[in-house]
Amino acid sequence: METADIHILGGGPAGLTTGYYAKKQSLNFLIYEAGANVGGNCRTLQLDKFLFDTGAHRFHDKDPVVTVEVKHLLGDDLLRVEAPSEIFYQDKFYRFPLIMSDLVKKLDTKTLLKIGWDKLRTSNRKQEHNFKELALNKYGKTLAERFLLNYSEKLWGYPTDKLSTAISGNRLKGLDFRNFLRSTVLGTPKSPTHLDGSFYYPKHGIGMIPDKLCEFIGNERIKYNHKVSRLIHKNGRIEKVVLNANVETQVSTVINTLPLTLSMQILEPAPPQELHAIVNTIKYRNLRLCVYCLNKDSFSPNASLYFPSDEFPFTRLYEPKNRSPYMAPEGQTVIVLEIPCFNEDTFWKMSEEALHSKVWEALNRVKLLNTDEIIHYQTYKLPFAYPVLEVGFEEKVGHLVSYFEQFENMYLTGRSSLFQYLHLHDLFKSGREVVEQIVHG
């Protein structure tokens, strides 16, 4: 077995960004990835000449240092995209995130008055204990019930009063009510800013970011098809990692990006019973993706379409071509439908054909499509898509993370490992911080 000073477990964005900064520091490391590809849940897949991501991705320009890094990595291949998104509710499309001027145009006067009345009765100063309270406070009952609470319940699989405010990712900004009044009283809505529909996206899909990281790291440092099966510890240190059930490798420093629940299950000796009990109460939400490559120029002009209502099995439809024209051949398009589910749910286990008939029937309620237009249809399974952030999750996860922090040679980073709603830019930052910690102590 090759030797290394640092062993990185998992070749998703968290493992790769850590490897990227480790390489910059000339550290000696190896990445162990269970699958045949890197990128984890942030990959670009291909069917024939059609490209699409593992769910709708964009690069968020939230951390200037990281944005500079990504621009440097991708050069001209990082596009600046302008594309709106919409939400489909009761046979109408509404701009998403919600904008007052759009609602004023599309909702009837009675509903608009209710929205105004809700606003007068709500107070932003109230302490919010769960997502339901947050949504009601920011948007009022009428809007929250139509667009936010039903959608969130469908996405996360839990009632919204059981979900933490953290699921909003600090993105619930509320509505511009001054503009609302101007629109309803004076009939002159201010044009909305297009900032929410403006973002960075790589020319050939989000997977270009992991691919470029991989190129920088060097393939010789990535061990594909190396599944971590056990983590053996002794005297407060991780001593060995067992790969593919039988290959033991001695380790000095370990950077662990594997799902927190999995890490707990593969520890040897096993952690205390009370921690196991906690592990059984935290959950990840999966996504089943239904992909249709269509012999049709376009489905819609949107980057994403959202479906809050239960009558649609999917929460979001994403059309890659509206992010980059290089994602589908000319005159054709591909659409990706995201169906959130748990391991035990019917949608996770359903056959491709059964899923097709459900999804296709629902899709045709949005827009009439002809089956002759389908060039390819395929489904994909995405486990560990979202950590389910229930009310009180911080305390439970805190216990588990603290347990891992006792191992002096192990560092945790990554969305599923830290059980946080993290994005690519966060993973660049945490990868950099972990490497700095190792180098500077």
Ligand SMILES: Cc1cc2nc3c(=O)[nH]c(=O)nc-3n(C[C@H](O)[C@H](O)[C@H](O)COP(=O)(O)OP(=O)(O)OC[C@H]3O[C@@H](n4cnc5c(N)ncnc54)[C@H](O)[C@@H]3O)c2cc1C
């Ligand atoms: C639908 C969707 C949309 C998203 N949209 C955005 C977006 O617009 N912008 C954004 O910045 N982020 C977005 N994200 C988040 C982003 O994809 C994740 O933050 C990122 O994939 C998490 O990276 P990770 O490395 O922590 O975990 P993962 O991507 O889950 O990678 C974990 C890796 O570990 C490997 N692994 C698992 N078990 C083992 C084992 N036993 N041994 C060895 N290897 C193992 C897996 O094969 C995988 O490669 C989105 C995520 C989803 C699901």
